[in-house]
Amino acid sequence: VDSPAAMEPSAPQPPPAGYHCIHDGDYVVLKREDVFKAVQVQRRKKVTFEKQWFYLDHAIGHNYGSTFEVTSGGSLQLRKKEEEPASETKEAGTDNRNINDDGKSQKLTQDDIKALKDKGIKGEEIVQQLIENSTTFRDKTEFAQDKYIKKKKKKYEAIITILKPSTRILSIMYYAREPGKINHMRYDTLAQMLTLGNIRAGNKMIVMETCSGLVLGAMMERMGGFGSIVQLYPGDGPVRAATACFGFPKSFFSGLYEFPLNKVNTLLNGTFSAEMLSSESTDGTLVKESNGTLEGRHITEQDKEDTRAEAPEGPHPEEQETGEVVSQDPEYKEPKDRKSRKDYIQEKQRRQEEQRKRHLEAAALLGERNADGLIVASRFHPAPLLLSLLNFVAPSRPFVVYCQYKEPLLECYTKLRERGGVINLRLSETWLRNYQVLPDRSHPKLLMSGGGGYLLSGFTVVLDSLRADPSLKSSAGTLDSYKAEEPAAKKQKCTEPGS
Numbered sequence: 001v002d003s004p005a006a007m008e009p010s011a012p013q014p015p016p017a018g019y020h021c022i023h024d025g026d027y028v029v030l031k032r033e034d035v036f037k038a039v040q041v042q043r044r045k046k047v048t049f050e051k052q053w054f055y056l057d058h059a060i061g062h063n064y065g066s067t068f069e070v071t072s073g074g075s076l077q078l079r080k081k082e083e084e085p086a087s088e089t090k091e092a093g094t095d096n097r098n099i100n101d102d103g104k105s106q107k108l109t110q111d112d113i114k115a116l117k118d119k120g121i122k123g124e125e126i127v128q129q130l131i132e133n134s135t136t137f138r139d140k141t142e143f144a145q146d147k148y149i150k151k152k153k154k155k156y157e158a159i160i161t162i163l164k165p166s167t168r169i170l171s172i173m174y175y176a177r178e179p180g181k182i183n184h185m186r187y188d189t190l191a192q193m194l195t196l197g198n199i200r201a202g203n204k205m206i207v208m209e210t211c212s213g214l215v216l217g218a219m220m221e222r223m224g225g226f227g228s229i230v231q232l233y234p235g236d237g238p239v240r241a242a243t244a245c246f247g248f249p250k251s252f253f254s255g256l257y258e259f260p261l262n263k264v265n266t267l268l269n270g271t272f273s274a275e276m277l278s279s280e281s282t283d284g285t286l287v288k289e290s291n292g293t294l295e296g297r298h299i300t301e302q303d304k305e306d307t308r309a310e311a312p313e314g315p316h317p318e319e320q321e322t323g324e325v326v327s328q329d330p331e332y333k334e335p336k337d338r339k340s341r342k343d344y345i346q347e348k349q350r351r352q353e354e355q356r357k358r359h360l361e362a363a364a365l366l367g368e369r370n371a372d373g374l375i376v377a378s379r380f381h382p383a384p385l386l387l388s389l390l391n392f393v394a395p396s397r398p399f400v401v402y403c404q405y406k407e408p409l410l411e412c413y414t415k416l417r418e419r420g421g422v423i424n425l426r427l428s429e430t431w432l433r434n435y436q437v438l439p440d441r442s443h444p445k446l447l448m449s450g451g452g453g454y455l456l457s458g459f460t461v462v463l464d465s466l467r468a469d470p471s472l473k474s475s476a477g478t479l480d481s482y483k484a485e486e487p488a489a490k491k492q493k494c495t496e497p498g499s
Contacts, residue, residue, distance in 0.1 A: 070158035123157030186452025213243035257362035421463035
């Protein structure tokens with residue numbers, strides 16, 4: 001007889017424990033009002049955000065989306081959701097015409113406010129005392145009172161929300177704080193690129209971007225670790241600072257390949273060989289100098305400047321090495337003692353060999369010339385990039401090109417029309433406007449975005465061989481003879497009814 005425990009139906013397996021919780025080492029996004037910042041959670045590491053420093057130790061174990069309040073000593077205290085008080089009649093004025101901003105309406109001085117902070121009084125209580133000691137607060141209108149309270153809360157209440165990184169959050173963060181690092185690509189423009197490029201799981205995509213890895217990370221998030229992405233990079237290695245902020249698991253990087261942009265022509269000409277990559281790694285990386293000291297890669301001044309500029313504020317500087325996926329081994333760096341230098345050199349050589357193998361795998365994928373899509377978003381002129389990379393895309397596949405300015409895309413449009421092999425060419429610009437939605441005062445915000453860039457999209461088709469290769473024009477006569485032998489279409493005579 002089976003035991004009762006064996007007869008019970010098996011319960012569905014729950015998700016992994018702590019999947020939605022904050023762990024040590026995770027990449028998170030801090031939010032305060034409309035300001036975002038990407039950081040990595042590390043114990044006993046001081047984080048500075050909006051002129052406030054604190055530690056993230058107490059946030060470990062809580063769910064994403066939790067709101068914390070910074071207390072004395074820089075520790076975080078979980079803030080529980082407070083029930084909204086019942087609507088009560090506020091004492092407010094009819095207008096603000098008799099209020100003078102002479103700086104004498106507030107009885108509390110800066111020393112008094114500082115003393116309150118030193119006593120450990122929370123920001124909410126400080127705001128309440130500011131309201132009580134203001135001689136003009138009751139004379140303000142209800143809208144002006146809400147605006148005053150909101151302004152004081154922003155200044156004295158250190159309320160921080162910890163969010164899980166996503167494409168939407170990171171794109172808004174970069175566009176608001178450092179738009180130059182992503183070529184002034186607005187978040188709605190990035191969303192359109194992902195839609196027009198048909199980014200989905202199982203695709204084989206080609207991407208050429210110099211947007212700190214934001215476009216690459218958005219593609220990896222949408223593909224969910226299924227499929228393959230070949231990233232073409234200029235210089236010595238791809239910059240993936242924004243990609244690291246997503247905090248992808250290691251399985252996501254198994255389908256990610258990189259290939260140097262300066263070797264694309266050799267693939268098109270059929271002259272590419274493995275010796276090119278080995279000679280490049282030998283020339284580009286000096287393992288040891290004559291005096292026995294280690295030297296890194298030869299990076300041009302422009303690449304150094306881009307690497308420094310594209311590093312987010314959260315991760316450490318050593319995490320922004322070009323040519324490496326920093327999320328896999330962020331703490332790896334050069335040792336100082338001589339005993340471990342030999343191991344460091346061997347590890348570096350091993351990584352170079354792995355990178356060379358990845359380059360060969362990427363070359364094999366590109367050589368098949370059957371990619372499912374192409375995304376270009378770089379600071380370089382898009383015309384030569386697009387005309388070269390379209391050769392690796394299969395027919396009936398989408399391509400999307402982003403540029404901050406319209407004129408380079410107009411040139412691309414003209415050259416693609418002359419070249420042929422594409423249909424449904426479309427040059428677009430999106431107009432975006434934010435609205436403030438509040439009771440009795442919903443209106444467009446006064447400050448709005450001037451522009452989010454331009455997109456050129458289309459689909460590839462089989463290129464007409466007679467137009468593409470002049471040597472095949474001799475067969476035009478044969479094709480014409482075939483057409484002449486075809487019987488003419490029969491014309492059916494339409495008879496009028498009743499005739």
